[in-house]
Amino acid sequence: MALLEILCYPDPRLHKIAKTVDVFDERLDELVKNMAQTMYEAPGVGLAATQVDAHEKIIVIDTSDTRDELLVLVNPKVIWQSEENKSWREGCLSVPDFFDEVVRPDKIVVKAQNVKGDFFEMEAEGLMSVCIQHEMDHLIGKVFVEYLSPLKRARIKNKMKKRERP
Ligand code: K1U
Ligand code: ZN
Numbered sequence: 369m370a371l372l373e374i375l376c377y378p379d380p381r382l383h384k385i386a387k388t389v390d391v392f393d394e395r396l397d398e399l400v401k402n403m404a405q406t407m408y409e410a411p412g413v414g415l416a417a418t419q420v421d422a423h424e425k426i427i428v429i430d431t432s433d434t435r436d437e438l439l440v441l442v443n444p445k446v447i448w449q450s451e452e453n454k455s456w457r458e459g460c461l462s463v464p465d466f467f468d469e470v471v472r473p474d475k476i477v478v479k480a481q482n483v484k485g486d487f488f489e490m491e492a493e494g495l496m497s498v499c500i501q502h503e504m505d506h507l508i509g510k511v512f513v514e515y516l517s518p519l520k521r522a523r524i525k526n527k528m529k530k531r532e533r534p
Contacts, residue, residue, distance in 0.1 A: 372406045372420040376532075377463045378525050383509035386418055386425045389442050392485035396426075400440055400483050403428045408435060412461045414499040416506030419462050427503040431495045441480040444504055447489070449473035456498045458512050466524050470515045472501050 375382050389396060399422060407415035407428050417426040427441040454474040459467045475493045478500055482488060492500055502512060513521050 369405045370402050371409055372402050372422075374406065374410065374415075374419050374461050375421055377460070377511050377513065377528055379462075381421055382418060382462055382506070382511055384418060384423045385509050386416075386423045386507040389424050389426060389481075392442075392481075392483065396442075397483055399424075400426060400428060404430075404438055404440075407461075410461050411435075413495065414503045415461065416503040418506040418509070425507050427500070427507070429496070429499050429503065431499055440483050441478065441500070441503075442483065442485075444478050444480040444500065444507075446476050446501075446504070447479050448477040450475040454498075456495075458498065458502060460502070460512050462506075462511060463513060463524065463528065466513070466527075468512075468516055468520065470498075470502075470512055472498060476500065 403415050403417065403420060406420060413431050414427065414429040417424050425443045427444060429439045430437055450473050452474045453471050455469045455471045457467050458470045474497065475491065476497050477489060477491050479487065479489045513524050
């Protein structure tokens with residue numbers, strides 16, 4: 369297993385669109401294992417392949433307190449979302465140390481494949497729902513700061529750019 373480098377906003381590679389996975393082989397298994405290790409080490413509750421510069425529809429999530437309930441979603445699709453929305457204070461491993469409220473559908477039903485290619489459906493609410501939606505945004509090149517006001521986004525971008533300098 370290996371730790372992967374997490375891209376930091378405003379890296380343009382965070383805005384790439386992920387491709388559908390259609391080969392479920394050892395390479396995919398290895399990428400998923402490395403993504404999981406990177407998420408646990410960060411530490412985070414989720415990680416999208418986009419964040420490690422792999423532009424494929426792959427997400428790893430673990431919202432458990434015990435950090436031993438890894439969920440892998442390959443080619444995820446939201447097939448139902450509640451009309452009721454909820455605001456949640458979100459963070460992002462690609463935008464370290466910034467947190468802000470984002471409004472999203474409260475509950476969702478997702479259809480996805482596991483690492484072997486088997487399809488499954490799951491209903492999610494609370495942190496799990498927020499996390500799946502946040503990670504699925506990464507797969508379409510969207511970072512959570514894009515939900516914030518242009519002023520807040522500009523401030524975050526400036527602060528992140530200053531950090532890049534030696
Ligand atoms: O996509 C990411 O960068 C991961 C992100 C997921 C997320 C968290 C909270 C709301 C929405 C999406 C994170 O994991 S940020 C780190 C974090 O929130 C956390 C880290 C360790 C334990 C608990 C939370
Ligand atoms: Zn994120």
